[in-house]
Structures are given as C-alpha cells and as structure tokens.
Amino acid sequence: MQTKNYTFFDFYNNKVELSFEKDYFSKQPKHVWVICKYKEEWLLTRHEDRGIEFPGGKVEERETADEAAVREVYEETGGIVENLVKIGQYKVTARNDVVIKNIYFAKISTLKEKDHYFETAGPVLLKTLPNEIKQDKQYSFIMKDGVLTNSLQWLERHREEL
Numbered sequence: 456m457q458t459k460n461y462t463f464f465d466f467y468n469n470k471v472e473l474s475f476e477k478d479y480f481s482k483q484p485k486h487v488w489v490i491c492k493y494k495e496e497w498l499l500t501r502h503e504d505r506g507i508e509f510p511g512g513k514v515e516e517r518e519t520a521d522e523a524a525v526r527e528v529y530e531e532t533g534g535i536v537e538n539l540v541k542i543g544q545y546k547v548t549a550r551n552d553v554v555i556k557n558i559y560f561a562k563i564s565t566l567k568e569k570d571h572y573f574e575t576a577g578p579v580l581l582k583t584l585p586n587e588i589k590q591d592k593q594y595s596f597i598m599k600d601g602v603l604t605n606s607l608q609w610l611e612r613h614r615e616e617l
C-alpha cells in the first residue's frame with residue numbers, strides 16, 4: 456500500500472522529509488531515534504545541551520541501526536528494550552549535512568538506575584507530552600517539528616498492532 460510522505464521545515468528551518476514506508480531514504484541510516492514507553496508512561500531523556508527528547512544517536516561502525524537503537528536507549532535512560540518496532544524514517548537537509556534517521560517505537564521492560572548517563576542527565580518519565588512543546592524551552596528542537604506529531608499519530612493509528 457502506498458503511504459503518504461511528508462515534507463516540512465524544522466525548528467531551525469531545515470528541510471525535513473518523513474516517510475512511514477520501509478527504508479524509504481536509506482537501508483543503512485546512520486542515525487536512530489526511539490519513541491519509548493515504559494509501562495503507561497513515555498520515557499525520554501534530558502540531553503545536556505538540547506533538553507528533553509526521546510533517546511537516540513549515531514549508529515556505530517560495527518552495529519546495525521536496530522542495535523544502535525537498543526544501545527542508545529540504555530545509555531541515555533537506563534531502559535532495557537523489550538520490543539523494538541521500526542516505524543519510519545526521516546531525512547534532514549541541514550546546511551552542511553544530510554542526516555537520515557530511523558524512527559522506532561520501543562517498549563521498555565526495566566528501567567535501571569545508573570551512575571552515569573551518556574551525554575544526558577538520565578530518564579524523564581511523562582504521563583502525557585505537553586501540547587505546547589514548541590514553545591517550551593525545556594524541550595529539545597528535535598521534538599519541535601512534524602516528526603514527533605506525525606509519528607505519534609502513526610502510533611495511535613497502529614496501537615492495536617504494537
């Protein structure tokens with residue numbers, strides 16, 4: 456089935472293309488972003504520079520994107536991924552880079568308390584995500600464009616299957 460793709464501009468006015476078709480932009484993307492749920496709450500991380508965001512990062516040389524997703528969730532939140540579903544992909548065309556990221560939905564079974572969280576101040580649990588996230592300085596810019604809103608709508612439409 457042909458699904459709809461999306462194009463919009465992010466917080467910094469970079470072009471973002473988003474697709475929920477399988478591997479639409481790349482089979483081997485170098486970045487991952489993971490929308491996490493722990494029990495009934497969203498699990499995010501407080502990035503030291505960017506603010507609150509769903510965990511994610513770069514795929515390392517000897518790992519797959521799926522492995523990077525599991526690793527980043529643990530490093531940034533202490534969350535153990537129980538179930539990982541790849542839901543889509545987006546491409547950001549920034550001034551000097553093109554970044555392609557896999558988007559995942561992950562169910563987290565356990566939240567381990569750690570002494571150190573890689574580049575972050577650790578987990579943030581939220582019952583609901585704020586409506587006014589775009590105006591909220593606590594939140595990272597990566598939470599402020601159509602990637603989050605469209606991904607949440609996609610998750611809502613596919614709730615039964617996840």
Ligand code: GTP
Pocket residue numbers: 465466467469471488547549552554556596597600
């Ligand atoms: P380092 O290379 O680790 O220093 O990080 P970086 O932020 O310079 O590089 P990265 O390759 O992660 O991202 C390059 C640029 O792409 C960023 O400066 C952002 O403008 C953009 N970018 C990266 N990730 C995202 C994202 O999830 N959403 C949006 N909208 N832009 C992103």
